[in-house]
Amino acid sequence: MRILVCNDDGISAKGLRALVEVAKEFGEVVVVAPDRPQSGMGHAVSIGVPLRLYASHLFGSDVSAWACSGTPADCVKLATGVLRLRPDLLLSGINHGANFSISAFYSGTLSAAVEGAFEHIPSIGFSLLNYSMEADFSAAQAIVREVILMYLAHPFPPEVPLNVNIPNLPLSEIQGIRLVRQAKGRFVEQFEERIDPYGQPYYWMVGRFESEDTGPDTDLWALQRGYVSICPLLTDLTAYSHLHHWASVER
Numbered sequence: 284m285r286i287l288v289c290n291d292d293g294i295s296a297k298g299l300r301a302l303v304e305v306a307k308e309f310g311e312v313v314v315v316a317p318d319r320p321q322s323g324m325g326h327a328v329s330i331g332v333p334l335r336l337y338a339s340h341l342f343g344s345d346v347s348a349w350a351c352s353g354t355p356a357d358c359v360k361l362a363t364g365v366l367r368l369r370p371d372l373l374l375s376g377i378n379h380g381a382n383f384s385i386s387a388f389y390s391g392t393l394s395a396a397v398e399g400a401f402e403h404i405p406s407i408g409f410s411l412l413n414y415s416m417e418a419d420f421s422a423a424q425a426i427v428r429e430v431i432l433m434y435l436a437h438p439f440p441p442e443v444p445l446n447v448n449i450p451n452l453p454l455s456e457i458q459g460i461r462l463v464r465q466a467k468g469r470f471v472e473q474f475e476e477r478i479d480p481y482g483q484p485y486y487w488m489v490g491r492f493e494s495e496d497t498g499p500d501t502d503l504w505a506l507q508r509g510y511v512s513i514c515p516l517l518t519d520l521t522a523y524s525h526l527h528h529w530a531s532v533e534r
Contacts (some may be wrong), residue, residue, distance in 0.1 A: 322380070
């Protein structure tokens with residue numbers, strides 16, 4: 284197989300190196316990743332600014348790698364549009380931090396997988412529930428390997444990307460793998476006002492995640508109990524159950 288590997292933490296991130304090591308077991312690997320961290324970019328694309336690709340040798344002579352000046356979605360667009368890649372599989376991650384529930388809307392990691400799905404490329408985004416840049420990815424690598432094998436044996440339609448979240452636990456303590464739905468929740472945001480060296484105020488966003496879902500079939504429920512959560516995503520945001528909401532008053 285030819286495998287395209289992307290991320291949002293940047294081309295030098297430890298999680299990306301961990302993912303590349305596993306991907307090499309399954310075929311030829313090409314990396315296109317941001318040249319700097321792009322966490323929380325969602326599905327942003329660069330419009331009105333130039334995009335650049337720089338060859339990288341971070342992964343050895345057996346991996347073609349490129350650093351991109353844009354977002355994770357840009358990376359996939361440049362890989363398919365400029366480098367003319369048509370990968371058999373797109374892997375994004377391994378993200379340093381969680382991407383469950385509403386985080387999926389903000390995630391640069393998942394935006395790369397969703398962009399792949401737009402192009403009908405089978406795509407999987409991986410996240411580890413550890414935000415440290417020095418996190419231990421050994422257990423996550425074993426899970427990535429298992430998920431890829433499951434995917435190859437029982438593939439999803441290419442327009443359905445997968446969101447995989449891995450608990451920050453030793454492999455022996457991970458309880459298993461669950462297919463789940465996205466939990467309902469929101470971020471309760473607060474902003475700390477601080478003063479810069481010039482005496483001008485600036486704001487640092489802080490806050491917390493607040494769950495609005497106690498269901499036993501969600502990504503949050505699975506992760507809280509030590510399971511790997513896998514959530515199949517849709518790129519169609521239509522609320523079909525509400526299409527006839529104004530049927531009696533439509534003109």
